[in-house]
Amino acid sequence: MKKLIIGNWKMALGYEESLRLAENLVLSQPYKPLSAEVAVCPSFVALPSVANILEGTAIFWGAQDATQFEPGPVTGGTSLESLVELDCRYVILGHSERRQLFGETDELVRDKLRATLERTNLIPVVCVGETLAEREAGRAEETVLGQLKAILTSIVMPADHRVVLAYEPIWAIGTGKTSTPEQAEAMHSFIRQFLGTLGFNGVRILYGGSVKPENAGKLLSRPNIDGLLVGGASLSASSFWSIVFA
Ligand code: PEP
Numbered sequence: 603m604k605k606l607i608i609g610n611w612k613m614a615l616g617y618e619e620s621l622r623l624a625e626n627l628v629l630s631q632p633y634k635p636l637s638a639e640v641a642v643c644p645s646f647v648a649l650p651s652v653a654n655i656l657e658g659t660a661i662f663w664g665a666q667d668a669t670q671f672e673p674g675p676v677t678g679g680t681s682l683e684s685l686v687e688l689d690c691r692y693v694i695l696g697h698s699e700r701r702q703l704f705g706e707t708d709e710l711v712r713d714k715l716r717a718t719l720e721r722t723n724l725i726p727v728v729c730v731g732e733t734l735a736e737r738e739a740g741r742a743e744e745t746v747l748g749q750l751k752a753i754l755t756s757i758v759m760p761a762d763h764r765v766v767l768a769y770e771p772i773w774a775i776g777t778g779k780t781s782t783p784e785q786a787e788a789m790h791s792f793i794r795q796f797l798g799t800l801g802f803n804g805v806r807i808l809y810g811g812s813v814k815p816e817n818a819g820k821l822l823s824r825p826n827i828d829g830l831l832v833g834g835a836s837l838s839a840s841s842f843w844s845i846v847f848a
Contacts, residue, residue, distance in 0.1 A: 605822055606766065606806055606829030607846050608692060608727065609642040609836025610666060612699070620648035624655040626839035636660050638829065638846055641692050642836065646680050653688050664692025664727070667700055670710070670717040682722045693718060694727045694831075696753070698772045708752035715753060719760055727766045727808070727831065728753060730793075734773035742771070743792050750796055763804030768831045769793060774811025776833060781811055783820045783827075790826035815844035822848060 615623060627642070641662035644652045653663050669679035685693055695718070696711035711728065718726045730753070732745040746769070759765065769789050774781050781789075786809045797805050809821055810831030821827050835841045 603806070603828065605638040606808060607638050607640050607842075608664070608694075608808065608829070608831050609842055610694060610697070610810075610831055610833050611642060611644045611648075611836060612666065612833060613645055614834075614837055615645070615648070617645075617648050617651070620644045621651055621655065623837065623839060624652045627661060627842065628655065628659050630839045630843060631660065632843055632847060634847060636846070640846055642842075643692065643694055649685075649690070650688055653690075657689075662691040663688075664690045664694065664724075666694050666697065668693050668695075668714065668718070670713040672721075682718055682724060685724060686722050691725055692727050692766070693724045694729065694768075697729045698731055698770060698775060702772075708749050712753045712756065715757060715765070719757065719765070725764045725766060727768050729768045729770050729810070729831075731770040731772050731775075731811070737771065737773065742789065746789065746793065747796060750793065754797075754800060754802070759800075759802050759805075763802060765802070766806045766808060766829075767793060767797075768808040768810050770810035770831060776812070778812050780813065780817050780821075781809065783817075783824050786821060787824040787826055790824070794826050813845060815841055815848060818845040818848035 643664045643666045656663050665685050668682045673681045695714045700706045718724050730746050730749040732742040736745045790807045806828035808829040808831045809827050813830045813832045814835045
């Protein structure tokens with residue numbers, strides 16, 4: 603299966619900056635066969651215009667979050683249905699920044715995942731990962747397993763197994779500290795084993811956390827790393843393409 607590389611632009615760019623980055627991505631795409639699937643997730647505000655720019659190119663787009671509620675009286679919410687209208691392919695759920703800054707819990711992430719699978723054909727990208735304290739206490743696997751159990755065990759997986767998991771150790775996000783390829787591979791293989799116990803064998807597992815052009819190739823060469831979720835390094839077209847072609 604193709605590797606999957608997703609750029610998460612977070613709230614780093616304004617509206618105009620997001621459009622410029624989308625245009626730069628299209629204009630600077632290297633003239634080489636693209637062996638990975640590529641997507642970017644701009645802010646909600648920029649999403650419709652970025653979608654217009656990317657339409658007809660090799661780059662897919664998605665959202666950084668959505669509410670589980672159906673369209674209606676939900677002030678400030680963004681419905682899954684509106685993302686479908688914008689032809690989004692992906693929706694990131696349960697990013698650690700949503701958990702830390704907005705208090706999102708595993709149960710909420712599970713509800714969002716269930717709503718995504720039941721009401722849309724979007725591909726959910728579900729984030730899990732441990733803190734530095736948990737890793738240093740030797741509890742990284744236990745933490746991730748707890749998150750996976752809480753989020754996945756009551757989920758009915760669609761026949762296409764389209765859910766994507768992103769293992770993003772919190773201590774590696776935006777810090778410049780990357781998991782070594784060995785550490786990441788070990789956790790991915792652990793996650794893969796757990797998914798197997800649920801019969802979720804087609805689920806792809808991405809790694810995220812300070813991915814850069816310099817470390818992307820080694821991470822992508824590991825058998826259980828199906829792709830990358832890239833934050834900071836996706837904010838420049840040249841570094842993003844270097845990662846895609848690493
Ligand atoms: C992320 O936000 O998903 C992420 C991995 O960020 P960064 O690449 O900047 O660590």
